[in-house]
Amino acid sequence: MKQIVYISSAVRLMQDNELLAILKSAQKNNKAYNITGVLLYSGGTFIQAIEGEAKDVDKLYDIVDLDPRHKSLIKLLDKSLTERNFPDWSMGFAAVDEDNTKEIAGFLGSTDEILNSENNNAAVNILKTFITTNNLVITH
Structure with a gap:
């Protein structure tokens, strides 16, 4: 099992x-490859x-x-993994304006799901930092 976390800039x-x-493309590809994970977007920056x-x-x-x-893809983490951190998410997703996206299957209902996680995996900590730094707070 393996995990990669990257950050990039939207063109x-x-x-x-x-x-x-x-999101739909990510979910399709992830299902084909049995990949789970999360994708966050804020102000032109992606982290996945x-x-x-x-x-x-x-x-x-x-x-x-x-x-x-x-563009400007930067791999932040590339490591072995003993168990999945996001086992139930074909691709959890959050954007600053979630009004039009909350009906999509796989949508991350709340950034609290990550922020309140007690998992200290490096990927989870990177995502927590991104959420906090970008004030990416979504609750339902």
């Missing part, structure tokens, strides 16, 4: 419909954690790397 600020298209079998995570990361909707 331009994303509209809600574009973010939903990214993906986890699964090493060969699948590496293959999916290569696909993500080629996506023209973002």
Whole structure:
């Protein structure tokens, strides 16, 4: 099992419909590769954690790397994992304006799910920092 966390910059600020298209694409690819994880977006910056079998995570990361909707991809974490941190999320997702996205399956209902996690895994801590730094607070 393996986990990668990366951060990247959108080539331009994303509209809600574009973010939903990214979410749907991520969910489709993640299901095909048995990947779980979370994708956060704020002010033109993406951060994503993906986890699964090493060969699948590496293959999916290569696909993500080629996506023209973002640039300046920086891998923050690439490590072995004994168990998934996001086992129930084909791709949890949060954006600053969640009004149009909360009906989508896999949508992260609340950033509290991550912020209140007692898991001290590096990926979870990176996501907590991103949420806090960007004031990405979503509650339902």
